[in-house]
Amino acid sequence: MIKELSLFNTLGKKKMPFVPINKEKVTFYSCGPTVYDYAHIGNLRYFTFVDTLRRTLEFLGYNVEHVMNITDVGHLSDDGDLGEDKMLRGVEREKKKQGKEFTVWDLAQFYTDAFIADSQKMNFLPPHQLTKATQHIQGMIDLIQSLVDQGYAYKTSKAVYFDVTKFADYTKLSGQKLDEKHVGVRDEVVVDEEKHHPADFRLWQLDQPDHAMQWDSPWGKGFPGWHIECSAMAMEYLGETLDIHTGGIDHIPVHHTNEIAQSEASTGKQFANYWLHSDFLRVDDEKMAKSKGNAYNLSDIMAKGFSALALRFFYLSAHYRTTLNFTWEALEGAQSAYENLWTQVMTARTLVAKTSYSGQKAEIIDEARLTEYVHKFTDAMLDDLNTPLAIAVLWEVIKSESTPATKIAFFEKVESVMGLSLLSAPTLYDDSFLDKATQTEVIEMVIQRDEAKAQKDYELSDTLRESITKKGFIAIDTVAGTIAIPSF
Ligand SMILES: [Zn+2]
Incomplete structure (x- = not known):
């Protein structure tokens, strides 16, 4: 029986009961990585949130259809479509590093593989669809065409733009005033004087003959803007209105605002009912930045002897909507707490296994206690994924006076939500023990x-x-x- 799940919806800015469009299948789209470099620990925090949401929905009995995109076509290094191209910058870096020719296609494949490898280490459930932008260009062209046809988009000699003034309530997600979006325009690399409004954003880029990835379109050779890819792929796989769409909070004012505008202008329907955003990760109380050398990736973490699951435990120890501060000391604390929890669970499991191995009467599971524990844990997750509270319940149970059999029955029920692999290693008495x-x-x-x-x-x-x-x-x-x- 599903109890009520409450999620903080950025659209409306409050916790709301989660009611899916179709009870049989929850449609869930997560903005995925831009594959020009390794995912850093800020990205991994976001993906841990995505995975926890997916796992919680499944734990509650929902059948989830989860789609995530891979941005493998250049998008400009500033999310506002300003600045240089992240993919092209990545190619230049890899050429230097590897001392050989390296195409933008090589770059995308290399870092897509790296992202999948990191995801496995972090114990993320693979999305049902991991969709590459470069394989969905026609869908993006069709979507842009429908915007042009309906008068929401226009073409200049440099690009096809979405006209933000044509879409009522353009800033409904961020609550910003449209005027505030002028900021940063002077830094634009490709200045386009034919643009109608400074906040108009690119749907299709033209006039970039040196760009390595180009496709034919009704407007000329070019490549898609970043925002259009998420709208096109989300709607292709999940329909015109999705249940849940996620991203980092930095996506609210531009990327998600633009996704909503172009999707809803095209279909006349609400694009996603629940918009969920995870907060920033800071490092040593500073903003994380590649230039500061503090944008660590998973290899940096593991090279210092930490496990990926200790990093996962660290993330889960804070609520996804709070700013989390990463320090090596804090990670050390998380690693030792995680090892301690793992050891105590393994001890309880071995006790149960030993009893059974030595032919003694198996301990009885205290069903009343078990139900109470599971409810307490579930209530924490139902409250907008309160993972720190859920972890506190894990500790409470493992340290309690309950029988080991009761404890293990609890962990077996909830393990799938935390994804901490607390039950996967064989005990001394298991048939699966290898040696x-x-x-x-x-x-x-x-x-x-x-x-x-x-x-x-x-x-x-x-x-x-x-x-x-x-x-x-x-x-x-x-x-x-x-x-x-x-x-x-
Ligand atoms: Zn996106």
Whole structure:
């Protein structure tokens, strides 16, 4: 039974009960990476939020159709369509780094693969569709054509633009005044004096003969603007009105504002019912920036001995709508908390497995407690994905006086939401334990040690503890005797 999920909707600026258009299938579009470089830890925070939302919806019983785009055609380094092209800048950098020819297509493939590899390490569920912009150009052209036909778009000698003054309520998502959008126009690289309004944004870029990616269009050879790709792909896969659309809060004033304008102008329908945005990640209390050298990526994190899941745990420890400050000390704290949680869960699992292995009567799961725990956890997630509160419930359960069987039953129910892989490693007693010889030896040592302790032979008991440690396990004394768990 689905209880009420409440999500903070940027459109309306308040928490609202989540009601999908079609109960059978929730349609969910997330703005994805621009593949000109590795994802940095700010990007990874956003993708952790996306994954948590997806996992929570599925936990609540919804069938989710999740689409994410890969921006593999150049978009300009400023989200307002100003500045230089991120993809072209990436190509120049890679040419220098690799000392060989490197095309924009090579760049896109290389960093798409890197993004997928990072996503696997972070334990992100793969979107049902990971759509490349370059494979959806015709859909973008069709959408632009419908805007031109309806009088929302016009062509100059340099580009096809969306006319923001034609779309009522253009700034409804950000709440900005249209005048405020003049800011930054003087920095524009391609000055176009034929533009009607400074805030008009490019749908199709023309007159860039040096650009490596070009397609024919009814307006001439060129390439799409960034915003149009998300509208075209989201509607192609998910229909004209989606349930949920996500991005970082930096997307609110420009990218998502423009997505709404062009989609809704074209269809006359609301584009997405729920707009969700995750907040910024700061580093050492400063804005993260490539130029400052603090825009770390996952390899930087792992090179310092941290696991990707410790980084995930760090992100989940803060609500997605709060600014989170990254420091190496904070990550160290998260890593040690995560290891501690993992070890305690493994201990409880091994206790249950040992009882069953030694033919003892299995412990009874306290169903009333279990229900209470699951409700508490679920309530936290229903409240706009309150992950810090959900993590507090994980600690409360693992530290409680409940039986290990009750604890494990709880973790089995909620593990899919946090994606922390707390249950995936085999215990000493599992058939899936790979090193069979070690498994047999350590199980025997545990039996001998329990006997030695029963006979108060502490010398032998200590020797056996050392032998267990040498095999790569940690020996823990519990009321049920020795528990050997593989070290983290
Ligand atoms: Zn987007």
